[in-house]
Amino acid sequence: MLWSPVMDGGSAGSQKPLGRLFAYMRLAPRAYVLGGILTLLYVGCFQLIPLSVRNIVAALEGPQAVLQRQVVYLVLAAVGLALSRLFSRVVMFNIGREIEFRIRNDYFSHLQSLPQSFYLAHRTGDLMSRAVNDINSIRMFLGMGLLNLLQTPVLFLGGLVVMLRVDASLTLWSMASFPLFVLVTRHYSRYMFHANLAGQEQLGKVSTVVQENASGALVVKSYDLSDLERDRFEDQNQELFRRMMRVGVMQTTMFAAVGLVPSLSAALVLWLGGQRVQAGLLGVEDLWLFWGYIAALTFPIMMLGFVVSITQRGLAALERLGSVLDIVPTIRDRDDTARVSEVAGRVEFRNLTFTHPGSYLPALEGIDLTVEAGSTVGIVGPVGSGKTTLVSLVPRILEVEDGEIFIDGVDLNRMPVQVLRSSIAMVPQDSFLFSVSVAENIRYGVPDAGLDEVRRAAARAQVEREIEEFEDGFDTVVGERGVTLSGGQRQRVALARAMILHPSILILDDSLSSVDHGTEEAILGDLEGRRRGRTCFIVAHRISAVRNADQIVVLENGRIAERGTHRELVELGGFYARLHRRQELLSELELELEDGGAVIPDPARPGMAAGGARTAHGSPRSGAPGTAPAGESS
Amino acid sequence: MSEERGEAVGPGRERDLGKVYDSELIRRLWPFMRPYRGWIGFNFALIPVRAVLELMPALIVGAALNTLTEGAARSEVGWMAPFVVPRFGLPPLAWMFVLVLGISLLTLCVDWLRAFTMISLGQRTIRDVRSALFDHVQRLPMRFFDRYPVGRLVTRLTNDLENLAEMFSAGVIAMVADVFVMVVILSMLFSMEPRLALAALALVPVLGIAAAIFRYKVREAYREVRVKIARLNAQLQETITGMKVVQLFARERRNFEDFKRENASHRDSWLRSIRYDALLFSTVDLATNLTRALIFWFGFRLMDADEITLGTIYVFSDYMGRFFRPLMDLSAKYSVMQSSMASAERVFQLLDEPREPEGRIESPVAAAAGPQPGGCEIEFDGVTFSYGAETVLRDVSFRVAAGERVAIVGHTGSGKTTTLKLLARLYELQNGSIRVDGRDIREIPKPELRRRLAFVLQDVFLFDGDLRYNIVLGRDVAGDVVDEAARATHVDALVERLPNGWQHKVSERGVNFSTGQRQLLSFARALAREPQLLLLDEATSSVDTETEALIQDALQHLMEGKTSIVVAHRLSTIKDVDRIYVFHHGAICEHGTHDELLDQRGVYWRLYQLQYAQQETAA
Structure with a gap:
């Protein structure tokens, strides 16, 4: 049989990154169904926790039997949550790994089918960076990214429905900062991405100096260039320090600011909700419900901001990989290939x-x-x-x-x-x-x-x-x-x-x-x-x-x-x-x-x-x- | 993503034990952190501040809850009482809102400061380690560069150090802070209500055991993932580099099978680590919720007996959540610490490589004497040298007077190039001595020795930069010296043809120049140094006739007015020198001028005969 460059499906022809992704995803439909069911289960249990806490608090003043039942509900919800979370994560992340596995295989086998002219035009470093950095980006997107992208909106909407039924205006006040928060983190993470890129670029320059000093050690030593080279390296190193600090400070500011959002929301619930409790419009237990949701939603919502940029990066990486995968190998058997089994050598x-x-x-x-x-x-x-x-x-x-x-x-x-x-x-x-x-x-x-x-x-x-x-x-x-x-x-x-x-x-x-x-x-x-x-x-x-x-x-x-x-x-x-x-x-x-x-x-x-x-x-x-x-x- | 970049972690080559903490490595890192110990102190000082700030809001909310349920009389929870009394005429709830908001803002500031100092410490330390490492690498002997792959060296100075930096932002000190908060939480809970505290801690031993098992399992899983991705990328890189051979020998299918197998094994390792990860996450989550149920259950009884308030239950529930939270990112921290430690170990291994000996400190007299114009006198005295087991030079003695031209000829591996390298002190002498102008080269500071000579290597190494930089190599060289060097070596003609002239970009591989052109460039580089001593290792690779003529002409200019020792491959060079040394297996078997050697009727004579005979055949 002839060796065919396209081994696993999904890499032939020109495709948009999303199309390419779906082509890979289609390969494991059952895992998605399973993942979907587990996610739904997870979302259900997720909603049950703040609800049962609320019911427990309401029952604290009541008879023991009522409380007992509510505590059992909480335990069941907690176990359900843990199990559904465990399995939905495993299933969803497994899909990500599986796709990563296939993409890497396709990339490898595709590279083997490309002619030497391709290798004259592309440096090994660039091709490696696609395999390392781009596949990394795709992995992040397929794991954390996809999971959050699918789960968080459902979690948020589910929580919103429950909260709205309890108190619409309190819901509005306490949740108002969340969408804003997503927008801000998204915007900010884009800046961070660029700062990071600048850092990586500088790291490349540092590499070049090191590489030259190692490959050219004979010249550096015999021409007594050590001091000059050291100065050159120091400059690059200092610049790298500056750029890395910039990334670090941005990250720091981001994470510190992120912590403010749930605190603000919880405090608002305390103030405005408390007034309603005093006015007899709400029970104390309803405040717990809101706090419960705020605490549970903070992390997924925070991630959502990052996930948007992880997604963008993942799709961009997929596109970059695609630009290689889309190159049709010109050296391959055509339809008019002759039936020859031996070569005499003329x-x-x-x-x-x-x-x-x-x-x-x-x-x-x-x-x-x-x-x-x-x-x-x-x-x-x-x-x-x-x-x-x-x-x-x-x-x-x-x-x-x-x-x-x-x-x-x-x-x-x-x-x-x-x-x-x-x-x-x-x-x-x-x-x-x-x-x-x-x-x-x-x-x-x-x-x-x-x-x-x-x-x-x-x-x-x-x-x-x-x-x-x-x-x-x-x-x-x-x-x-x-x-x-x-x-x-x-x-x-x-x-x-x-x-x-x-x-x-x-x-x-x-x-x-x-x-x-x-x-x-x-x-x-x-x-x-x-x-x-x-x-x-x-x-x-x-x-x-x-x-x-x-x-x-x-x-x-x-x-x-x-x-x-x-x-x-x-x-x-x-x-x-x-x-x-x-x-x-x-x-x-x-x-x-x-x-x-x-x-x-x-x-x-x-x-x-x-x-x-x-x-x-x-x-x-x-x-x-x-x-x-x-x-x-x- | 660190060591994923195509570094082969072959069995036994690079140790990767998956250690999470190694006090020995931290001890070695300490000198680099010492200058910034102020940052560390500040950071530690902030830990209690942060702990208090973290625990205050729950107390306020607890107080508020009590206000709502029991009225103002029993509002205080713990020792927050003086704070929750409303001020500025605000209603109690509004005041508490202001308080919580204020605390949150303070927390934000403290968090920022902590993270900032940590990152500053980390980046500064890493910068200094990187400088020290580069400095160290430059002082390593040639023997080191002969065996250490360049790619690995680059990884040490870049990715490994970046890994190490991560340890600072997500590492040891953060863990100290976590433990501190946990202890404070425990003591507060026990001071508030010991019976409820005991109930709340019921699940901690279970979680402790789970974490211990996890610690063991995940360590192995992460290590495996790291080793496998490195192997996979090494395989990919090698295939890309050798793609021509792959295709010529039709190995695609088999290679793909191999790759797929490795890739699958990498995927499976990942899946294992994902399972442990998700398991930990869910276990902590479950423990948090079950603990909450316990608090409610026992809290209900105590509340029934009117011994605690709803506020206390809130505080317990909030604190236990915070108590368990650090366990959630335990696996992330594990993975970071593990790869930092592996990187640190590799970095320190490199720092342990012995440096080459320094030349003696320059005495003021020697410096004042300075080089004499017109070349220097060289003397080899009983020099024996070996690379490992292989003896390359045996008892080599010869003398070159100032301004003389000497050629070394001989079979490949007869020690010709080594002779030049020893003279430039790229390798340390083992036996015998070499003297320059009567001084042992071991007594001449290396910079001084090397300033006086120019070494033209067989392989021309071009630096990333423009053409001019590659001639002057970063030194301040007068423009006319460069011009003269270029003229004498026919580089000027080359420069004229380039669109950007002297500013033409050159890259390490120097693919934009032909072999012959590169040789001419290296001649110009040597001339621009205005050396007293020329060490020339003639390239063996053949060039076209035209370039050959240019090279021969340039060689004449190159050797003018200085002592020259040439490992010769050109007939024209051999005929041109004052004396020829014929090397055989590291020893000099014949020497003399061209005519003397012919008269000796030895090796050189035979050579000459053969050459004449050949010329007659050709004619």
């Missing part, structure tokens, strides 16, 4: 022109190139000439228009994505590794591969021995949570990750740049021995990596400037020939320096002695993987 570029989204200059222009199945093409050219772009188009991690690239004669865009990607192994330039074990990294594309296979791949990438030397061998965790590999080791592990696949097309995007010359020889030699029926794209800065290719193209400013075999291009006397002259000189020098090991063998490093021996036996350019470790005998 790649054809027909008058290909490619412009990166948001750029006005084409990265590639008028590329005509045919790479026969099983042949190797070398691609060289100055930095920024479009080499990486060209090879990134083949596995479709960048979008290309129809009719420009054909694989085995089928338009690239009509190739099933799954078939295409499983037939291509690419070693990208940056050799990114995940924070899992070396073995997991190598078997990334074939999770079921056994350790034998992993070892073989590592051996072919000339990294097996070094991995074995790690304390935990292939189980060594790499990356931020584990050991730090050298650039060359990372590249070779990334290479092993591609080697373990059996692709029809292999793409090396400057994948050997940090690998020393001898190792490069061994790796290329091994590839050459095995590349029967495999198409190879080798992007390189070093001539040595491409000189044996069937054809070599030189890219300059996105166009093919030269093409031919190594010999032809050297004779042509263009860019390639110049590069060749320069680099042969330098790389041979480098090679000689590293093979100095032959002159002064180091007993502590048996590997070096072997490397030296190879040179001693003759030409290092033999191309034979002479030092390939055992396990490579096949």
